[in-house]
Amino acid sequence: MRVSFPNSFSNSYLNLKPRNIVFGERYLFTPGDLHRARLINDEIARISRVIIHPKFRGIGLGEFLVKQTLPLAKAKVVEVLAVMARYNSFFERAGMIKVDYRREETAIDKKINAYLKERNFYAQFAKSKTYCQNYFSQLNAEDKQTLTGYLKEFVEQPFIKTKNVTPELLGKTQHSKANYLYWINTNSLKSTTLQRANTT
Numbered sequence: 001m002r003v004s005f006p007n008s009f010s011n012s013y014l015n016l017k018p019r020n021i022v023f024g025e026r027y028l029f030t031p032g033d034l035h036r037a038r039l040i041n042d043e044i045a046r047i048s049r050v051i052i053h054p055k056f057r058g059i060g061l062g063e064f065l066v067k068q069t070l071p072l073a074k075a076k077v078v079e080v081l082a083v084m085a086r087y088n089s090f091f092e093r094a095g096m097i098k099v100d101y102r103r104e105e106t107a108i109d110k111k112i113n114a115y116l117k118e119r120n121f122y123a124q125f126a127k128s129k130t131y132c133q134n135y136f137s138q139l140n141a142e143d144k145q146t147l148t149g150y151l152k153e154f155v156e157q158p159f160i161k162t163k164n165v166t167p168e169l170l171g172k173t174q175h176s177k178a179n180y181l182y183w184i185n186t187n188s189l190k191s192t193t194l195q196r197a198n199t200t
Helices: 019-025 034-043 061-072 109-118 129-137 141-154 193-197
Strands: 045-048 077-082 097-099 177-183
Touching: 019 034, 019 077, 019 097, 019 177, 034 045, 109 141
Parallel strands: 045 077
Antiparallel strands: 077 177, 097 177
């Protein structure tokens, strides 16, 4: 059986609004706040991707792998921001808590999403660079030009860090559709803030 799973966790994003809904000001980052950046890197780990070979999907392996690896994290909090979580609840079944939050769509978000929906873009595969590249390559010249124009407008938004317009950018356009989930490592509950978050 060929299965890939998070054998290590990634550093998380420094600024994440749904995290602040859960934990308040503890992880509230502002640019230049090195103390808060270190705190986030020390206490929070992120699951960036769970990949299972297509032959073995649909039998609960995603839930099993996440449930087994969460306790291995050396962080106080494990979190995930995933579009896939909208379509498959295995993170929740593994014990993670979903936060009811979505970034408000901007005008260009709505324009891009409507455009992609009309042209059969599957948002659940948006994190795959290969899928985004293949999708873009199959568009006709006019559609490529139109979509490139939308992406140029998309990167001009202040919260978008990258300014490179490539097919992979299609994945970032779908972040407003991602679900935020978190898990608290009860073995490292030393903060009353984390204790409160774990009981609400």
